[in-house]
Amino acid sequence: MRHINWRKIGIFILALFLFILSIQLLKSGAKVLAPFVGRWAVHNAYNALGFGWLFAYVVLSGSPVAATTLTLFDAGAIDQLSAFAMISGSRLGASLIVLLIGFVYSLRGHDRRGALAMGLLSLLVTAVVYVPALGVGYWLLQVRAFDWLHPVVGSEAFSLVDMIFDPIVGFATAYLPRWLVFLVGFGVLWYSLNLIDQALPDFKLKESAFSGLARLLYRPIVTFGLGLAVTVLTMSVSVSLAILVPLSVRGYIRRENVIPYIMGANITTFVDTLIAALLLNNPPAFTVVLVQMVSVLCVSLPILIFAYRPYERVILRAVEIIGASQRNLAVFLLVIFGIPILLMCVR
Amino acid sequence: MKFLTCVEGSQAADEAAQIGEGLAKLAGAEAVRFRVVESQREAERHRGTASLLRVGSPVQEILAEAERGNFDLIVIGAHTRHRLAEMFVGSTASRLAKQSRIPVLVVKQPHQTTKSVLVCTGGEAPGGFCAQWGGRVAAWTGASLTILHVMSQIAFGAKSNLDELDDTAEEAISQGTREGKHLQSAVQLAQEAGAGGEVKTKIRHGLVLDEILEEVEAGDYDLVAIGAHYVPSNDPLRGLLLDDIADQIVNQCPRNVLVVRYKQ
Numbered sequence: 001m002r003h004i005n006w007r008k009i010g011i012f013i014l015a016l017f018l019f020i021l022s023i024q025l026l027k028s029g030a031k032v033l034a035p036f037v038g039r040w041a042v043h044n045a046y047n048a049l050g051f052g053w054l055f056a057y058v059v060l061s062g063s064p065v066a067a068t069t070l071t072l073f074d075a076g077a078i079d080q081l082s083a084f085a086m087i088s089g090s091r092l093g094a095s096l097i098v099l100l101i102g103f104v105y106s107l108r109g110h111d112r113r114g115a116l117a118m119g120l121l122s123l124l125v126t127a128v129v130y131v132p133a134l135g136v137g138y139w140l141l142q143v144r145a146f147d148w149l150h151p152v153v154g155s156e157a158f159s160l161v162d163m164i165f166d167p168i169v170g171f172a173t174a175y176l177p178r179w180l181v182f183l184v185g186f187g188v189l190w191y192s193l194n195l196i197d198q199a200l201p202d203f204k205l206k207e208s209a210f211s212g213l214a215r216l217l218y219r220p221i222v223t224f225g226l227g228l229a230v231t232v233l234t235m236s237v238s239v240s241l242a243i244l245v246p247l248s249v250r251g252y253i254r255r256e257n258v259i260p261y262i263m264g265a266n267i268t269t270f271v272d273t274l275i276a277a278l279l280l281n282n283p284p285a286f287t288v289v290l291v292q293m294v295s296v297l298c299v300s301l302p303i304l305i306f307a308y309r310p311y312e313r314v315i316l317r318a319v320e321i322i323g324a325s326q327r328n329l330a331v332f333l334l335v336i337f338g339i340p341i342l343l344m345c346v347r
Numbered sequence: 348m349k350f351l352t353c354v355e356g357s358q359a360a361d362e363a364a365q366i367g368e369g370l371a372k373l374a375g376a377e378a379v380r381f382r383v384v385e386s387q388r389e390a391e392r393h394r395g396t397a398s399l400l401r402v403g404s405p406v407q408e409i410l411a412e413a414e415r416g417n418f419d420l421i422v423i424g425a426h427t428r429h430r431l432a433e434m435f436v437g438s439t440a441s442r443l444a445k446q447s448r449i450p451v452l453v454v455k456q457p458h459q460t461t462k463s464v465l466v467c468t469g470g471e472a473p474g475g476f477c478a479q480w481g482g483r484v485a486a487w488t489g490a491s492l493t494i495l496h497v498m499s500q501i502a503f504g505a506k507s508n509l510d511e512l513d514d515t516a517e518e519a520i521s522q523g524t525r526e527g528k529h530l531q532s533a534v535q536l537a538q539e540a541g542a543g544g545e546v547k548t549k550i551r552h553g554l555v556l557d558e559i560l561e562e563v564e565a566g567d568y569d570l571v572a573i574g575a576h577y578v579p580s581n582d583p584l585r586g587l588l589l590d591d592i593a594d595q596i597v598n599q600c601p602r603n604v605l606v607v608r609y610k611q
Binding site for chain 1: 501510513554557589
């Protein structure tokens with residue numbers, strides 16, 4: 001009992017409370033925003049993809065964007081395909097934070113290629129999997145492959161949620177305009193996800209605890225499974241990766257291990273979005289998130305099983321080329337900012 | 348010392364055995380020709396083609412004989428007559444190199460004299476053990492010796508020392524980094540094992556398998572020695588989790604390969 005960190009448990013309960021509250025606030029605020037989103041920002045799935053992508057850049061995270069997307073879908077602001085595309089966009093933009101951290105290191109005088117490698121790797125691994133996954137997901141949505149799956153959350157649970165959160169949401173909507181309720185909801189969501197990160201136990205593991213996890217070379221499918229499993233608990237790719245770091249005293253991870261780990265983490269990072277869909281009690285929203293996870297899995301597994309070595313080489317070569325000069329990096333940044341902006345312009 | 352040289356009736360296997368016998372002569376070791384056949388009838392037919400003849404599964408019989416006879420090295424040709432079977436279950440050499448606690452020399456170029464040896468070390472205990480064997484072979488053959496370490500790590504997190512990731516072998520040794528200390532210790536072990544002349548050190552950066560194969564090509568080495576962890580049959584989980592670079596080198600490297608497995 002001495003080892004139980006009550007402070008962390010307290011933070012986790014608070015984070016959970018705020019997460020549920022944020023979904024209720026977003027749900028309530030999204031209704032009034034629905035016509036504006038449709039008229040001004042998202043006319044089609046291309047716009048939705050670009051919007052999710054840029055939104056993730058702005059907030060430097062994908063999870064709040066994905067959860068917010070579901071509330072917009074729930075309010076009827078966007079259709080199912082657009083919701084799917086927006087969530088995909090949120091993942092494409094989520095890794096920018098890792099690149100920015102590397103960029104700060106390189107400004108401090110560290111070798112640019114080394115400092116940027118991790119960020120570039122995260123962005124490229126995600127892009128190479130998610131872009132084809134868009135096609136797979138589109139098809140799965142068209143054939144309604146998962147429409148039969150409607151997880152049921154007990155009405156007692158929803159009654160309890162309503163009983164606790166309705167007064168708070170009612171208070172907010174009584175005194176604030178709906179668009180502001182939506183913004184407050186987004187702020188609470190962003191904060192609650194950060195609190196969940198803080199609530200995770202400290203992983204002060206020695207290398208021996210995992211037989212040299214960071215030093216040894218593991219089979220790609222093993223690190224893929226590990227990324228998948230660890231991210232179920234952490235719900236964030238960057239936090240999940242950070243857990244590996246203390247295992248290596250010097251903060252190094254092997255190239256061979258990190259790519260499949262990111263591929264695995266990119267799938268289960270949607271666990272919090274799945275919970276958000278359940279909280280919305282909206283089966284089609286649940287289907288969108290499930291299709292997202294299944295389509296990424298459908299692309300990742302064949303790569304791992306049949307073409308992992310060439311894939312790994314191509315990704316690493318691309319990282320090397322992009323980091324080789326400032327001009328290459330500038331072109332890369334132009335591309336990753338230019339594509340979502342262009343997608344927003346498609347009519 | 349005792350070397351177990353494996354034959355199976357093909358010319359390639361005979362030539363591989365000759366390499367083993369030549370090495371044994373240089374090392375002052377005893378070489379024993381060993382053959383495994385499938386049936387008692389076949390054993391009668393091939394009596395006299397080897398010093399030792401056993402009936403059974405090649406890999407199991409070779410491993411058993413190597414243990415029983417306290418052999419120090421197993422020498423085997425890369426391919427057998429059964430090329431089609433090799434495609435599905437892997438070659439006898441590859442399976443032997445994977446399962447043997449005793450070092451295995453897989454002969455791919457029987458006509459090549461050993462003038463240069465490349466020792467590949469991962470920076471752990473098997474690397475040191477492998478450097479000793481590389482040193483021995485260099486001493487027997489008079490070959491030059493290079494010790495290679497591949498850094499495949501990339502930095503993640505504030506504590507990462509980015510500068511160390513680009514180190515050459517000389518820089519790593521002079522700065523006393525983890526890799527530098529390991530290379531120095533490997534050089535010492537190789538020299539203590541008899542390697543004469545200068546023992547070169549190298550660090551390459553990139554994917555381990557790709558960098559080793561590129562170095563073999565660039566340096567035109569005749570023999571590649573690689574260390575690996577020995578995974579006992581009662582610990583299949585470790586075998587399932589870890590990527591076996593030694594096995595991939597045996598399958599993909601076009602030169603003779605010495606696999607030295609380290610048992611903790």
